[in-house]
Amino acid sequence: MGLTTVLVAAAGFAPADRWDGELPFYGQAVDWQPCFTPEELAAAEDTEGDPDWTSRLECGTVTVPVNHGDPEGGTIDMAVVRHPAQGPAEQRRGSLVFDFGGPGVPGVERMRSGPLPLSRQTRASFDLVSFDPRGVGESAGFTCPRWRAMRAPLEALRNLGAQEVTDARLRELDKAAEAYARSCVEEVGEEFLANTGTVNVVRDLDILRDALGDRRLNYVGFSYGTRIGALYAEMFAENTRALVLDGAMQIERDVIADGVEQSGGVRAAWETFVDYCLERAPECPFTDAAQATAETEAILSGVAADPVVLEEGGVGRHELLVLLRESLYTEHRWENAARLLARLAAGDTGDDFVRGYLEGALAPRGGESGSEESAFTAVRCADHTNPTDPREYREGARRAADLSPLFGGDQVWSLLPCAHWPVTEVVPTGVSAPMAPPILVVGTRGDPATPYAWARELADQLASATLFTYEGGGHTAYAGGRSCVDRVVDAYLLYGEVPPAGSSCPGEF
Structure with a gap:
């Protein structure tokens, strides 16, 4: 037998695999079954906003190859979930597929956890669908045995600036990063890791589209999901109807630049929060925007010297910084x-209030399995070129700390395992999706995870994209209680209406 490929000329890679002229994983039909047994439904709590959401959910699998270049090799049963459209047959428009970000976030579990906060018309018109991308959750999810390896070395650096990290400390951290990466290889093998990148998730997504019976894809990608959507537009333009890319990620720079630029986004989000605090918060400790970071440092120094003692342990500088960063989302x-x-x-x-808020915010959130962190690392390392010299990561951490003095360079340090990652299929450069229909990119001015500059960049990069801006803060904007954003996105999904260039919504909180 001979393997032939259909190439996208602009990017030089194969969107789908043909084996003797056939597409072997297309033509599937999902065997939908209730996600929960009657006993599980009887024991479940009512879901806020839609008590019947859980009982309507249907689950199934779609088979995809581990290696799209070897369709006769190993396979993955990709977990999928569906909430059927609630409107009459003449109103229904097929499926609307969601990816909730990460990488590493299981879409199936997100749908099982409760209703998506979407408009009545959207829920009436579309089957709402999500999936666990390869290597995540129920789609061959895995945990690298040494996923905690970097925690102790990073904790030792906690009170040091990146410029104070000596060669000896760097070697210790690099050794831990190598142990983490090596344990991933030992757990699932180099071939599996080589195929965890987004180009293969996109190929899986088109197989899913076909299995859902949709001629063209309707899709909402949040955060990391925007990378999936952008590459789908490039690789499968002819199969695309509507793509919402909310909280855009950059596609083409190396993993260190990715972390550095994210740190700049955290600073922008902090500044947006400071403006809110000064202008609208009922209580605010800041004198003015110029003094806010120094005044926060004074607060952090206070809790470092005298931690707040709770039943779960003390809340010091690090714990408070983590809480503040999470609140920006x-x-x-x-x-x-x-x-x-x-x-x-x-x-x-x-x-x-202080004790109650801290106890609620820092309460344990279930046992840590390491699966989401392992998938996050695997995809981030697969999707970028990865410098192998740890000194480049130290320099990146320094640049990140310069951009965000309050929150430091952790965004870069966490990516050091990529220096030891096996060779993978890297996301192609030059992505512009020239043949795709209109695409809607949504950017939030004060997004702490995906900087607004990335949304502008992606909208400029994709030939048919329009940028819509939410002028407030938080990570992603659609389906988050922002009525102005929801109206614009719904009009695009339902009717193909694209907002005028330069359109925006004011912050609503």
Whole structure:
């Protein structure tokens, strides 16, 4: 038998594999079954907003090859979930597929956890579908045995600036990163890791589109999901109807640049939060924007010297920084985050609000399995060119700390295992999707995870894309309670209406 490929000339890679002229993984039909047994449904709590959501969910699998270049090799049963459209037959428009980000976030579990906050018309018109990408959750998810290897060395660096990391400390951290990467290879093998990158997730997504019975794909990708959507537009333009790319990721720079630029996004998000605190928060500890970082450092120094003691342990500088960074992801949390800082600045560490907020925010969130972290590392390393000299990561951490002095260079240090990763199929450069229909890119001005500059860049890069801006903060904007954003995205998904270039919504919180 001979393997032939259909090439995308602009990118020089194969979107799908033909074996003797056939597409062997196409033509499947999902055998949908209820996601929950009657006993599980009886024991489940009602889901807020839609008590019947859980009972309507249907689960199944779609088979995809581990290596799209070897269709006769190993396979993965890719887990999928569907909430059927609730409208009459004449209103239905096929499937709307979601990827919720990560990489490493299981889409099936997200759908099982409760209703998606979408408009009634969207839920009436589309089967809402999600999936666990390869290597994630129920789609051959895995855990690298040494996924915790870098925690202790990174903790030792916690109170050091990147410029203070000596060669000896760097060797210790690099040794831990190598152990982490090696354990991943030992767990699932080099071939599996070589095929975890987004180009292969995109090939899987087109097989899923076909199995759903949709001639063209309707898709919403959040954060990392925007990378999937952008490459889908490049590789499968003829199979595309509507792509919403919310919280855009950059596609083409190396893994260190990726981490550095994310640190710049954290700083922009912090500045957006500071503006909110000064202008609208009921309680705020800041004198003005220019003094906010120094005043926060004073608060951090205070809890470092005198940690807040809770049942779960003490809350010191690091724990408070983690909490602040996480709060930047969701505007709903900003009022309480500002109140917390104000009361800590006033020395009210025994205040009922302070203790209650910290206990809720820092409560254990279930056992750590390491699977999401392992998939995150595998995809990030597969999707970028990876410098192999640890000194380049140290320099990147220094640049990141310069961009975001408050939160430092952790974004770069966490990617050091990529220096020891096996060879993978790297995401192609020059992606512009010239043949794709109109694409909607949504960017949030104060996004802490995917900088707004990336949304502008992706909208410029994709030939048919239009950028719509949410002028507030938080990570991603659609289906998050921002009515102005939801109206624009729904009009695009339902009717193909693209907003005028330069359109935006003001912050709503």
